[in-house]
Amino acid sequence: MANIKQIAEAAGVSVATVSRVLNHHPYVSESKRRAVEEAIERLQYSRNMNAVHLIKGITQTIGVVLPQINHPYFSQMIEGIAHRALECNYQLMLCQTNYNLDEELKVLNMLRNKQIDGLIVCSRSISLNQMEAYTPYGPIVLCETLHNSTLSSVYLDHYTSFQKAIHYLWDKGYHDIGFTLYRHNSSNSLRRKQAYTDTLHALGGQPRKEWILMNQIGIGGGANLAKWFLQMNEKPSALLITGDDLAAGFLIAAHQNGLRVPEDIAIIGFDNQPIADVLNITTIDTRLQEIGSRAFDIAYQQINGEHEGPVTEELSFRLIERGTV
Amino acid sequence: MANIKQIAEAAGVSVATVSRVLNHHPYVSESKRRAVEEAIERLQYSRNMNAVHLIKGITQTIGVVLPQINHPYFSQMIEGIAHRALECNYQLMLCQTNYNLDEELKVLNMLRNKQIDGLIVCSRSISLNQMEAYTPYGPIVLCETLHNSTLSSVYLDHYTSFQKAIHYLWDKGYHDIGFTLYRHNSSNSLRRKQAYTDTLHALGGQPRKEWILMNQIGIGGGANLAKWFLQMNEKPSALLITGDDLAAGFLIAAHQNGLRVPEDIAIIGFDNQPIADVLNITTIDTRLQEIGSRAFDIAYQQINGEHEGPVTEELSFRLIERGTV
Numbered sequence: 119m120a121n122i123k124q125i126a127e128a129a130g131v132s133v134a135t136v137s138r139v140l141n142h143h144p145y146v147s148e149s150k151r152r153a154v155e156e157a158i159e160r161l162q163y164s165r166n167m168n169a170v171h172l173i174k175g176i177t178q179t180i181g182v183v184l185p186q187i188n189h190p191y192f193s194q195m196i197e198g199i200a201h202r203a204l205e206c207n208y209q210l211m212l213c214q215t216n217y218n219l220d221e222e223l224k225v226l227n228m229l230r231n232k233q234i235d236g237l238i239v240c241s242r243s244i245s246l247n248q249m250e251a252y253t254p255y256g257p258i259v260l261c262e263t264l265h266n267s268t269l270s271s272v273y274l275d276h277y278t279s280f281q282k283a284i285h286y287l288w289d290k291g292y293h294d295i296g297f298t299l300y301r302h303n304s305s306n307s308l309r310r311k312q313a314y315t316d317t318l319h320a321l322g323g324q325p326r327k328e329w330i331l332m333n334q335i336g337i338g339g340g341a342n343l344a345k346w347f348l349q350m351n352e353k354p355s356a357l358l359i360t361g362d363d364l365a366a367g368f369l370i371a372a373h374q375n376g377l378r379v380p381e382d383i384a385i386i387g388f389d390n391q392p393i394a395d396v397l398n399i400t401t402i403d404t405r406l407q408e409i410g411s412r413a414f415d416i417a418y419q420q421i422n423g424e425h426e427g428p429v430t431e432e433l434s435f436r437l438i439e440r441g442t443v
Numbered sequence: 444m445a446n447i448k449q450i451a452e453a454a455g456v457s458v459a460t461v462s463r464v465l466n467h468h469p470y471v472s473e474s475k476r477r478a479v480e481e482a483i484e485r486l487q488y489s490r491n492m493n494a495v496h497l498i499k500g501i502t503q504t505i506g507v508v509l510p511q512i513n514h515p516y517f518s519q520m521i522e523g524i525a526h527r528a529l530e531c532n533y534q535l536m537l538c539q540t541n542y543n544l545d546e547e548l549k550v551l552n553m554l555r556n557k558q559i560d561g562l563i564v565c566s567r568s569i570s571l572n573q574m575e576a577y578t579p580y581g582p583i584v585l586c587e588t589l590h591n592s593t594l595s596s597v598y599l600d601h602y603t604s605f606q607k608a609i610h611y612l613w614d615k616g617y618h619d620i621g622f623t624l625y626r627h628n629s630s631n632s633l634r635r636k637q638a639y640t641d642t643l644h645a646l647g648g649q650p651r652k653e654w655i656l657m658n659q660i661g662i663g664g665g666a667n668l669a670k671w672f673l674q675m676n677e678k679p680s681a682l683l684i685t686g687d688d689l690a691a692g693f694l695i696a697a698h699q700n701g702l703r704v705p706e707d708i709a710i711i712g713f714d715n716q717p718i719a720d721v722l723n724i725t726t727i728d729t730r731l732q733e734i735g736s737r738a739f740d741i742a743y744q745q746i747n748g749e750h751e752g753p754v755t756e757e758l759s760f761r762l763i764e765r766g767t768v
Contacts, residue, residue, distance in 0.1 A: 122462055122465070133459070133462060134458070134459070137447055137458060137459075137462050140447070179536070186522075187512075187518055187521045187522055187525050188515075188518040188519055188521065188522035189518075193512055193513040193514075193518045194513055196512045196513065196537075197511075197512055197513035200512050200537070200539040201539075203539075204539060204540075204541070204546065209536055209537075209538060209553070210536070210537045210538075210539075211504070211534055211535070211536055211537075212521075212525070212534075212535045212536075212537040213534065213535075214525040214526075214528075214529060214535075215529075216529070221529065228534070336717055337717050337718050337721050338717040338720065338721065340721065341721070366718075366721075367721055370721055370722065371721075392661055392662050392663040393662050393691075393718075395663065396662050396663065396665065396666070396691075396692055396695055396696075397695065
């Protein structure tokens with residue numbers, strides 16, 4: 119590895135001058151600063167990138183906070199982020215947090231400590247207030263509905279998507295509607311619950327707490343969902359299932375139990391996963407890949423000084439009509 | 444950010460001494476080195492991690508090379524890697540390469556440039572020779588069968604798994620066997636092709652090139668696989684399908700086309716994905732999460748000096764008997 123002395127020799131300056139450049143000291147002539155930077159470039163065959171990052175002040179790395187990698191919801195988002203990162207010559211620092219607060223703070227501190235240039239938060243446990251305190255250290259982009267914040271966000275509004283899906287079911291004659299949620303108190307879950315209550319009240323329907331099932335996830339959760347449905351005395355006639363893999367698992371279990379879809383139970387899935395296409399499941403396209411790529415672009419533009427202040431961007435969803443309603 | 448001058452003041456040494464410590468200069472007394480390191484720790488509220496990494500010589504970051512994130516095969520592996528990384532307080536630098544050689548080289552150079560402490564290669568395009576040249580810069584762990592290399596590896600042997608699956612089909616009376624491959628020339632694909640030919644020859648069967656289908660992937664590829672199968676005049680009686688999601692897509696398309704499984708066509712999937720359980724698909728458990736976590740552990744132990752030289756570790760697969768054979 120080229121050390122500071124070799125750089126000084128190659129640049130024809132003193133070691134102290136190299137130190138000053140490395141530490142962004144103001145009293146260095148422009149010509150000497152350039153000479154040092156060029157020497158480092160020239161010696162790149164053995165340069166330590168940590169030294170280069172000290173000089174440039176950027177790492178060409180974006181952090182991504184997500185609870186879990188191996189889940190279609192998040193892996194679609196990462197796909198979108200990774201695609202744009204590749205095109206922009208950026209690396210991704212992937213931080214699987216399992217919704218652990220300490221892990222989320224650790225990543226925020228990576229931003230403060232200049233180990234990453236910006237941060238994309240796919241989902242979080244930490245409060246917005248806590249996160250906003252890190253705004254001065256670099257761009258932070260959240261993937262959830264957000265207004266009046268110092269943080270940026272790109273999202274699809276889950277209030278509106280639930281509202282639209284309920285209207286669609288209502289118009290098709292399904293008035294007894296239930297739904298699934300993975301987390302009780304996530305920002306997206308709270309908006310979905312609110313939309314459920316508001317929309318059914320507005321339509322003259324009956325929101326019912328016993329028609330909400332929590333904590334089921336993935337295709338493997340479908341059997342639990344079917345069991346829950348079969349055990350109820352008063353059953354809903356339609357379900358919003360927040361994840362096409364869970365909807366697919368339910369559909370398969372429903373068939374195995376002799377239920378007809380949509381005659382006995384209509385379903386709308388979410389996220390437009392490939393399995394929904396294969397099994398002809400009506401779904402809401404939540405555009406996860408695009409949310410990921412837009413989140414990267416917003417962070418990238420802010421790193422490069424193209425935006426002052428937070429950016430808020432809402433993508434519109436679409437309902438894909440297939441055979442389960 | 445604490446600059447070199449502040450560190451020097453806090454440590455009670457000269458700026459030149461801090462420089463020497465930062466650059467691993469040999470002529471620094473142990474007490475002064477410790478004073479500088481302690482000053483940096485004390486000033487951590489504003490330290491630049493790139494400076495800390497210069498001092499410590501480690502980044503607590505592992506690079507992961509993989510062609511694609513949003514695919515069950517790789518996301519299961521990442522899950523295993525990420526789980527152990529979280530436990531060991533390591534970050535993951537995720538490099539989605541799309542099998543692009545330049546991207547793979549870029550990550551290898553991150554290892555040389557000390558931006559990462561070690562590297563896990565889930566799948567690659569680059570030659571082993573090219574990769575071995577990077578061995579001096581840090582641990583590199585591949586997830587494929589490897590012998591007599593300076594690189595480490597952890598793998599499940601796909602020659603043996605194909606051999607075992609073919610024997611299983613043969614014993615059940617299926618002698619006309621085909622299979623799918625995603626990539627033509629990957630190390631795993633070459634081993635699978637060899638096992639197919641060798642095993643059928645040994646059994647007195649007939650390996651047939653027209654019974655190999657390339658380039659299909661994911662549940663969406665199942666319809667193409669079914670179409671290919673239906674169009675053949677002489678059809679195999681069984682298929683090894685390298686990916687349970689692809690096998691699931693095939694199973695669904697087969698049912699839609701009035702084919703009975705296993706009566707008209709028996710199938711064995713790979714990877715023991717949740718969808719194989721839900722659809723009762725016979726599969727080979729390729730233990731991808733464990734491969735990921737073991738790969739991390741090997742790299743981690745080498746970073747911490749617990750191993751000299753390359754480590755080779757083979758995991759054993761198991762065949763899970765279900766309803767499609």
